[in-house]
Amino acid sequence: MLLSLIVFLPLLFALVLAILPKESWIRPAAFGFALIQFAVSLLLFKSFDPATPAVQLAEFFPWVPALGISYLLGIDGISFWLVLLTTFLLPVVVLGSWTAVDKKSRAFHCALFALQTAMLGSFVALDLVLFYVFFELSLVPMYFIIGIWGGQRRVYATMKFFLYTMVGSLLMLLGIIYLMFTARDTLGYMTANVLELYKLKVPFVAGEFLNPQSLLFFVFSLAFAIKVPMFPVHTWLPDAHVEAPTPGSVVLAGVMLKMGTYGFLRFVIPLFPEAAEHYAWVFLFLGAVGIVYGALVAMVQPDMKKLVAYSSVSHMGYVVLGLFAMNSYGVTGAIYQMLNHGVSTGALFLLVGMIYERTHSREIERYGGLAKVMPIYTILFFIVTLSSIAVPMTNGFVGEFLILLGGFQANKAFGSLAVVGVVLGAVYMLWMFKRVFFGEAGPLVKDEHHPLHDVGVREFVVMVPLVILIFWMGLMPEPFLKYTKASVEHFVANKDAYQLTILESPVETGKLTAAAVADQKEKK
């Protein structure tokens, strides 16, 4: 029951927060709850066996038996770190938004925790309809977070965000229904269980667009491409990010975008292997273009947050490139890059949010010489910048390097294009850094009526775990890669006929551990 606990604990916390008697208790309680939630998710380390690619800790209940819809949860190497990333970011976000969100804090934290449930649910759901439910449900809290606590054009941004995502996902819903009926016709029973659907051979005709597998592939891809977001369906992202409050941006960039790339890895490529292989070039191309395009557009942004938003487009381009390289370097790198992006872009949004709280401006031009006034902030910002441009020893390097290796293996042209993106990435980040922190003191920095204070204790505490992770993941990727290795190898080796089994008992390298025995007893 561990997975259900992890998924629904935040929802319970949201309900508790909703009925908490005193307004002033909300933030401390929310922070405490977030820590509890993170601690509970750490139990995964105990019961997760990294040696097998099989689905672990599975839970199964029929939900709508007539249609073969079930409540099926499970976790494997692909989703393991994403779940932990999600639970890790929550306390960071709660602490980081201590002063950023100043109205209706009760409703805000309820929305944040409800969002957490939806996101965690979509990472561990192994039933397509259940996944869809969580996937769509995540829109609702985010819709409110942007729409209520956002900036000037928040209504426009949040509507755009909602409608964009809805277009893709509703079309995907048709695809899901079609798959379920295909299962009925070939397997003899209707099911939305992904593990069963992997066994389907959806008819594919190469060189012809109108065949079931290609259409399904593109329908699913569109939904996830919008979520990622991939060039050219990325236009909702800058608006959403710029208008969203800082914590909203962190969660959006940190976790929600990964639901798209996760969808490619879990559903699109394994369910439609031939179409994925056949049309991989499209996505390699779009991924590479996204990298360069995102970087070029980021370069000319006058607004810091918009710059970071476009850098997200660029970074997520790497992930797509890695995924569709479909070799072990590429896929490993893609998973790693998803985590990196969560950590470093999350950190960037937090840092931008901190300075915004002080000056209420994000215009790069109005800053300058910040390094003298806020030295600790500068150091933190610099570390995160390095991570974002993938300097060796930081986490970004490991991910991008692996992806480029994989990308070159798959297609030299697109690999080279991506390398150009690496250079451009360094350009826009360092240029922004230079304009904000060095040189002549800008109007906001030398404003004597509003002297700028360096980061406070709370802000420092928020950044410390992120900075630690940046170096940890950069210097010692092995412990992180250990957990994804089996799954990735299984994925790459069987990409034409991908199948997953459910691990019945959590056995750790041959011998039963105490935790496993306890788990088994619980099951009985």
Add this chain to the structure above:
Amino acid sequence: MIALKDILVVAPMLVLLVASLIPVMIKVFNSNREPAPFVTIAYSILGLVAAGFLTASMSGVKQTAFSDALVLDGMGVWGTYLVLGSAAFAIMMAYDHVDTYKRLFSEKCFLMMGSVIGTLTLLLSNDLIVTFLGIETMSLCIYILIAMSREEVLSKEASFKYFVLGSFASAIFLYGIAMIYGTVGSTQIPAITAKVGELLTNKNHLFYFGIGMLILGFAFKVSIFPFHFWTPDVYQGSPTPITAFMATAVKTATFIAMLRVFQSTGYQAEPKLMSALSWLAVMTMTVGNTAAILQKNFKRVLAYSSVAHSGYIMIGLIAAAFGDNYDSAAIIVLFYLFSYSIMTLGSFALIGILEKKVGVGLNVDDLKGLAKKHPVLAAALTVILFSLAGVPPTLGFFGKFSLFGVAIEQDLYWLAFWGVLNSVVSVYYYLRPVVVIYMTESDETSDELVATGGLAKATLVFTAALTVIIGLASSPLLEMVRAAVLNRH
């Protein structure tokens, strides 16, 4: 020869008649003094509940009555539940609505129950003449109910418009029956459906006209394009509880009557009929949704949304008539009607609670500040709107899911695709009230938001809760409907 079993089948209607007559009788014998509204509503609700129990006691076996003129099968039983439930909520809304409060309430209940009797007749009819009778009884009561409103201009206009156009549609319907009788030699629905294939294959022109006119008559009642033009005006001009009743009970019964007429594989002989109906469905969805975007008045938004929903339900009807699995499609249509009715009742309940002047209704922008003044109502409305938009895990999502599922099962990909596109469009206007409620700063004008009506509030909260609860546990309901419908034979 009328046997006891005939009486049993119409027993729910008789109970309704008696229950609705009592308050009026009290009034007559009490020197025309209105009985306490509480008494009236108690009798009405009791009557509806008793009718529900009577129907439940007869469910499980298919029964016919009055020489096969009426049929009580699983579809009829569930349709009856749905109509009775909708009527109960509509009466609850009417109880302390601005328009009715302590004024002619017993007469209103009487007419409403009379309309329910007509609706049930329509639901159970197995003969086109009875179908016609049902439609007329149902509609006549509603014409009066609309005209009885305190509001002067809009309600009279609505009533007149509905009456004239409705009579026109009835005439067409009746003409269609005559032509069908001329070709089939019977007005019994099973006799007609048995010969549909043969007549369509032989290109019997008279029958073509007949069935076409029949469909037009139905299309008017459920506001399918291009017979939807009355809908926004009539919905806006009517007292909100009556609007809610029209949008739910009347639609449910008419769609089920359509399902009965379409219960034949013979329609597959004429693919042109299918493409014509598909176009009507697509146009209905598209026109309803695009027009809803342009509306400012919340009631008109919901009116157009109900037009759009008729389009969605048409998808299910087409799947039932032209697919190879009538039963599964019929089950889904019932399920969708169920989800649609719950959401519609809830959203009209909110209008009933907030509106101060009948017929004018309230604009979407008037909802500003609702979250502050009435957080529970605001949250309930939001849940219902998300459900209407089809966001999981609400009932609206599962309704759409099963509807598109049936379309894909019968290879109606284009219809499913149009349905999806339209769902996306509809998200925009369903979420606009949410934006107004939560995302715009409320100013002082929001003090005017006065909520009245305890029972209407209960309706709103209850329906909102239902959309989530049944959404999460849709399986039992779906199973029950399935079991009931499959028992049909």
